[in-house]
Amino acid sequence: MPIKAAGPRLYRSIKFEHLAQSHGHGKASNISLNLTPFVDMMTILVTFLLMVFSASGEILRAHQGLELPLANQKAALQRAPIILVTETTVAVLIQDEGSAMPIMKDVAAVQSLLDNPPPTLKIDSLHEILKATYDQIHNNIAAEKGITKDELAACKREAEGLPPVTKSGGTVLCPDGLAVVQADKKTDARIISMVVNTARQAGFEKLLFAIKYSAEGAQ
């Protein structure tokens, strides 16, 4: 490839004399940029982003092959063990005590569950993990360990048979026996039945189905 001469340069070949506001001096090259619109735009952007900022962090993580179903509900999702159902796999996302990040454990393949459904609708490998998780959470709550004040109050109300307290962010439920189901919207109902049945048998009597808010709902 032949070497060519360098192309045009600003202020040499392309003149921008109109930007350089000379005050009587011929060689002055200071340019005063008007920063007001830039600052205005930044202020608006920062205000908007601060309004939508969530300090509590994301409870759910995006996964390949998982699109949440739509519903017209706004109740905020609560932190709990997550049962993940993607197009291909069933997995569990658990917050381990020894780790800062939640650990994901694959449980079963969706297609194999559909081909050979368990007779009692209980996924044994999922049951094993959920049962251990339930016991751990249950013991932590009994020892008042790793639980917020609101959650502890919710547990006391639940023990007394009182309805949960609804706050501005939504209802706070006792984490004892609470799990989140994060499933793809095209998951077969048979898989959902298996997951729900297994969770109940492991002790998770309260399930939260994660959905994507839509003002029109699914319709």
Added chain:
Amino acid sequence: MGAAIGAGGNSKHDVNVELNIVPFIDLMSCLTAFLLVTAVWVQIAQLDLKPKGKSRDPSTIKEENEKVVLSVLIQHDNIWLVQSRIGEQQAIPRTGDPAVYWGTFQASLADLKKGAFFVDRSDIELAAESITDESAVYYQDIITAMDIAKSVGFADIGLTDRDGLTAKPTL
């Protein structure tokens, strides 16, 4: 200094103030970048339910056969609304526009909620029957049914399978 007073001209009475906005722009840029990275654009919410059926603790199973229970069964081609004890059932065919048949479901559920059996109650049973891949009922259908049930006042939703329903449709 953040501001230079009287730097704008030579006049004695000049009171123009030139603010140094460079640190302000620096801060704004950092804040914008941070907020853009951490922004959550999708609004995720929850639908709560109580699973029905076999439990880990057998003492939690309650026999409540005395009251009328409203059972909803979602099939590939129909949505059934069945009331136990009185044996009333309604089938809503799932043909044509989904907005139409879900609208019919909502209207029927709202009528039942106003009725004598359910006016002061909020419990409902829900099941989805998916037999083969061709006649599959999807998770979105369950969520839509739950969403509608909650919107008409049935907030206490119990999810089970067809066999777990108190009242099943009879052909």
